[in-house]
Amino acid sequence: MKHNLILRVVSKFLIPLIILFALYVQFHGDFGPGGGFQAGVIFSAAIILYGLVFGLDKAKRVITPYVLRLLASLGVLIYAGTGAATILLGGNFLQYGVLASSQLAGQHLGILVIELGVGMTVMSVMLIIFFTFAERGQAVLNSKIESERE
Amino acid sequence: MDMILGHYNYWMVIIIMMAGFYTVISRGNLVKKIVGLNIFQVSVFLLYISIGNVKDGATPIIEKGVDLYSNPLPHVLILTAIVVGVATTALGLALVVRIKEAYGTIEEDDIHNQDQSL
Amino acid sequence: MIENHLSLLLVVLPLLAAPIVAVLPNGRLPWAVSTLVSWSVFYLAAWQLMNVNTGNVISYELGGWAPPWGIEYRIDAANALVALIVSGIAALTLPYALKSVIKEIPQQQHALFYAAFMLCLTGLLGIAQTGDIFNLFVFLEISSLSSYALISLGKKRQALTAAYQYLIMGTIGATFFIIGVGLLYAMTGTLNMADLAQRLPELYEHRTIHTAFAFIMVGFALKLALFPLHVWLPNAYTYAPTVVTIFLAATATKVAVYVMLRMVFTVFSFTFIESTPADELFLLLCVMGILGMSFYAIYQKDSKRLLAYSSVAQIGYMMLGIGLGSVLGATATLVHLFNHALMKGALFMAIGALVYRVGSSRLEHFSGLGKQMPWTFAAIVIGGLSLIGVPGTAGFISKWYLVLAAIEQQNWLIVGVILIGSLLAVIYVWKIVEVLYFKATGEMEQHNTAVKEAPLMMLIPMWVLVLANVYFGFNTELTVGTAQQAVQLLIPGVNK
Numbered sequence: 001m002k003h004n005l006i007l008r009v010v011s012k013f014l015i016p017l018i019i020l021f022a023l024y025v026q027f028h029g030d031f032g033p034g035g036g037f038q039a040g041v042i043f044s045a046a047i048i049l050y051g052l053v054f055g056l057d058k059a060k061r062v063i064t065p066y067v068l069r070l071l072a073s074l075g076v077l078i079y080a081g082t083g084a085a086t087i088l089l090g091g092n093f094l095q096y097g098v099l100a101s102s103q104l105a106g107q108h109l110g111i112l113v114i115e116l117g118v119g120m121t122v123m124s125v126m127l128i129i130f131f132t133f134a135e136r137g138q139a140v141l142n143s144k145i146e147s148e149r150e
Numbered sequence: 151m152d153m154i155l156g157h158y159n160y161w162m163v164i165i166i167m168m169a170g171f172y173t174v175i176s177r178g179n180l181v182k183k184i185v186g187l188n189i190f191q192v193s194v195f196l197l198y199i200s201i202g203n204v205k206d207g208a209t210p211i212i213e214k215g216v217d218l219y220s221n222p223l224p225h226v227l228i229l230t231a232i233v234v235g236v237a238t239t240a241l242g243l244a245l246v247v248r249i250k251e252a253y254g255t256i257e258e259d260d261i262h263n264q265d266q267s268l
Numbered sequence: 269m270i271e272n273h274l275s276l277l278l279v280v281l282p283l284l285a286a287p288i289v290a291v292l293p294n295g296r297l298p299w300a301v302s303t304l305v306s307w308s309v310f311y312l313a314a315w316q317l318m319n320v321n322t323g324n325v326i327s328y329e330l331g332g333w334a335p336p337w338g339i340e341y342r343i344d345a346a347n348a349l350v351a352l353i354v355s356g357i358a359a360l361t362l363p364y365a366l367k368s369v370i371k372e373i374p375q376q377q378h379a380l381f382y383a384a385f386m387l388c389l390t391g392l393l394g395i396a397q398t399g400d401i402f403n404l405f406v407f408l409e410i411s412s413l414s415s416y417a418l419i420s421l422g423k424k425r426q427a428l429t430a431a432y433q434y435l436i437m438g439t440i441g442a443t444f445f446i447i448g449v450g451l452l453y454a455m456t457g458t459l460n461m462a463d464l465a466q467r468l469p470e471l472y473e474h475r476t477i478h479t480a481f482a483f484i485m486v487g488f489a490l491k492l493a494l495f496p497l498h499v500w501l502p503n504a505y506t507y508a509p510t511v512v513t514i515f516l517a518a519t520a521t522k523v524a525v526y527v528m529l530r531m532v533f534t535v536f537s538f539t540f541i542e543s544t545p546a547d548e549l550f551l552l553l554c555v556m557g558i559l560g561m562s563f564y565a566i567y568q569k570d571s572k573r574l575l576a577y578s579s580v581a582q583i584g585y586m587m588l589g590i591g592l593g594s595v596l597g598a599t600a601t602l603v604h605l606f607n608h609a610l611m612k613g614a615l616f617m618a619i620g621a622l623v624y625r626v627g628s629s630r631l632e633h634f635s636g637l638g639k640q641m642p643w644t645f646a647a648i649v650i651g652g653l654s655l656i657g658v659p660g661t662a663g664f665i666s667k668w669y670l671v672l673a674a675i676e677q678q679n680w681l682i683v684g685v686i687l688i689g690s691l692l693a694v695i696y697v698w699k700i701v702e703v704l705y706f707k708a709t710g711e712m713e714q715h716n717t718a719v720k721e722a723p724l725m726m727l728i729p730m731w732v733l734v735l736a737n738v739y740f741g742f743n744t745e746l747t748v749g750t751a752q753q754a755v756q757l758l759i760p761g762v763n764k
Contacts, residue, residue: 032211037229073287080284093276095332122233129240136247167447174436187439194447201454224453227402231446234409238439241416245432252425261429 004053011053018046026119030108036115040122048130056134065131068124075121082113159200167193178258180249184242191235198224198231270312274319275328275341278312278351279397279407281305282390290383294375296366298382303362306389310352310359313393317348323753327399335399336460342399346602346754349747350396350526353609357518358389360729364617365511367723368624372509373421381421388414388515392523401449401535402459404527405442408491411523412438415516419508430503437500441490448483451476464535472540484531485546492524494587495557498580505576506629510620513572517579518613522605525586529601533758538593550591555685557584562692566699571619572629574696575612578655581689582608588682589670595755596673602751604666607654607740611663614651614733618644621722621730631703638705640719643727645704647734652697654737657690662740665748 026039051059063071083093091098096110154161170193173186202224210222246256253261270277285305289298320326320343328341335342343351362385373381391411398404416438420431453459455476456467471477486497493501501521505513532541541547558581565577586608589601621644622637623629638645654661657668667686674682721727740747 037233070291073291076287077284080280083280084284087273087276092328092332093273093280093330097332133243133247140251171440174440180432183436187436190440191443194443194450197447198450201450224450230402230406234406234413234442237413238409238435241413242432242435242439245416245420245428245435248420249425249428249432252428265426265429 007053011049015046015050018042029115030111036118037122040119041126043123044126047127068128071124072121075117078117079114163193163197180246180256184239188239195228195231198228274312274316275326275343275397278309279390279394281309282386286383286386289386290379292379294378298379299366302382302386306358306362310355313352313355316343317352320345320348321750321753336458336463339400339403340460341397342462344754344757345750346758347396349606349750349754350523351393353606354392354396354519357609357613360732361511361515364726364729367725368510368620371624372423384414384417392519395523395527399461400459401461405446409442415520418512419504422507422509424507427507430507434500434504437490441487444483444487448480451480461535481536488524488528492521493580493583495553495561495580495584501580502573502576506570506573510623514613514616514620517616518609521583522609525605528590532590533598541593547591547593550587554584554588554591557581558685558689562689565696570630571700575615578696579612585670589673592673592677594673594676595759596669596676598755598758599751600666600669600673602754603669603747606747607662607666610733610736611651611654614647614730614737617730618647618651621726624722625719634703635707637719641721644722647730648700650734650737656693656697660741662737664741665744
C-alpha cells in the first residue's frame, strides 16, 4: 500500500464528493428520491473507500468504533425519541403533524429528523460491520505472520 | 405464448427464486449457502417491485402534468426487506467467520464429522 | 395519557431500551435497566389485557394515519394474552439471568447480550401487537435476527452451527412469508389484516390466493418448528445459553403459533382452509409430530435436548387445535399456548439451575442431585406433571380442552394420540426424575455431593412459574376465559 499513487489521489478527490452526495440524498429525501437508508450507505461507502485505500487503522482514526456504537444507538434513540415527542405533544406515535405549527411544516420537520436518525444508524452499522469483518481477518493474518516468523 | 411473454416478470422471479433456493439446499459450503439465500431473497424483491409497476405510470414523484404514477408502496416495503436482508447476510457471514475459527473449515460435511467424532 | 398509548408503549419501551443498554458499561447496569423495562412492559401488558378482556378492541393508528393505509395496532383478547405471556416470561427470565449470564457469557459482551435480549422482546411483542401483515414480517425478523445472535453466544462451538442452521431455515421461512404477503397484496391491495379479511372472501376461488396461503403456512410452519420442519429447534435450544433457551422456548414458538391462529382464523377463514388440504395435513403432521418427537425425547441423553424434542411434540398439540378448526379447538390452542409457556419456562429454569451448579446439561452428570437441590428437584417434578397433564396442573386444562375438541368432532384417533402422547411424556419426564433422585451418585460425579441448592435469584422466578402452573390448573378464569373471549373475535360469526 505504499505506492498506488493513482488510487490515493483519485480517492482523495472522490471521498469529499461521495460525502457531499450522501448529504444531498439525506436532506433532499423529502422532496426527491433519497432518505436515510441510502444516504447512510453512501456515507459509509466514503469511509470504507478511505479504509480500503489508506488502511484500516487510519479509517478507525476518522471514526473510532466506540463513537460508531454511540452513533448507532443515538440514531435509534432519535427515531424513537421523535415518536415519544409526538406522543408528549398530544399526537399518536410518529404523528409528525403535531411537531410544528402547521400540519405540513410538522410533516417536513418530522421526516427530516427521523431520516437523520435512520441515516446515522445505517452509516454507523455499515461501518461497524466493515470494521468488524476487516479487523477479524487482520487479526488472523497477523497471528499467521507471527507464527511464520517463529 | 401470451402466458409466457405477458407474465415474463413472474417467470424471471421464479427462475431466480429456484436458482437461489436450490443453492441453499444443495451446497455444502456455508458461504455459498448464504449467497444462495441472497439470490432467493432478491427474487422476492423483484416480485414486489414488478407488481408495483402501473402500466404507463410515471416514477412516483409529484410533478406537474402527470397524473398516473406507479405504486410506490412496494418499493418502500422492499427497502425495508433489503435492509433486513443485509442484516441477515452480515450476521450469517459473521457466524461463518466464527465457525471457520472454531472448526477450521466451512464445509458442512467436515463440520458434521467433527461434531460426530467427539 | 399512558392508557391511550398503551399498546404502542409495549413495543416502544424495549425498543428504546435496546440502544441505551448497548452503550452502557458492562456490569450490572445493563441488566438492571433491562429488568426494569421488562417489568414495566409486563405491567403495561397486564393493563392492556384488563382493557380488552371485556370484549373491547383497541385500535392504535401509528403516525395518525387511518387504517388500512397506515399501520394499525389492533388489540383484542388474543393479542393481549400473547403479549402478557411474552412480557411475563421476560420479566421472570431477567432476574434469573443475572447469575446465569455472568457464568455463561464473557463479561465484555454483557451489555450487547442484554441489548439483543431487549430487541428480541421488542420483536416478539411487536408480532403480538401489530395488525399489519408487513409490519409483522419486520418484527418477525427483528426477533429472529436477535435470537440467532443470542443462540450463537452459547459456550460450545456447536452453538455457532446451531445458530447458522436456524438462520438459514428461519430466513427461508420469513422469505416464504413475504412471498405470500406479496401475492396477497397484489390481489387485494391491502396489508391490514382486518381489511384483508374483508376483501379476501370474494377471491377465495383464485389460484393466487391459494398459492399465497401455501407460502404463508409453510413459512410459519418453519418458524414455529412444526414437524417435520423442526430440525433447527433441538440444536438451537440445546446449545444456546440457558437464559436464551428459557426465553425462546417459552415465547418464540408461541408467538409463531399465535400468528398461525391469526392467519388461519382471521385473515383467511376456516371455511377457506377446509377447501384446501391444509387442515387434514395439519392434523397428520401434528399426529406424527406428537408421537415421533415424544419417542425421540425418550432416547435423549441431554436434558435440554430432551425438553427441546418435547417442545416440538407440544407444538403438535397446539397445532392440533388449529387443525380441528372448531371454536373449542382454537380455545384449546390459545390455552395450551399460555400453559405451555408456563411449564416449559419452569422446566428450563430448573434445568438451567442444575446446569448452573454442575456445568453440563447431560443427564448422566445430574445423578443424585435431587437430594442436594430439593427445591429445583421439586420444581422439575411439578413442571413435569404439568407437562404430562396431570389434573391439578395447568397442563391438564389445555389437554382437557383439546380432548373435548376432538371428541366434539368424533375424532377418536386424535383423542388416542393425545393420550398416548401424555403417556410418552410420563416416560421422558420420569427419565429426568429417575436420574435426579433414584440414581446413586456415581464415581464420575463424586463432586455432585458437594453441590448446593441453586441461588435464590434463580429459585424465585422458577417457583413463581411452578406455582403459576398449579394456580392455572385450578383457576382457569384468566386462561380459558380470555381464550374464549379471544376466539369469539378471532372467528367472526361465532356467538356463544
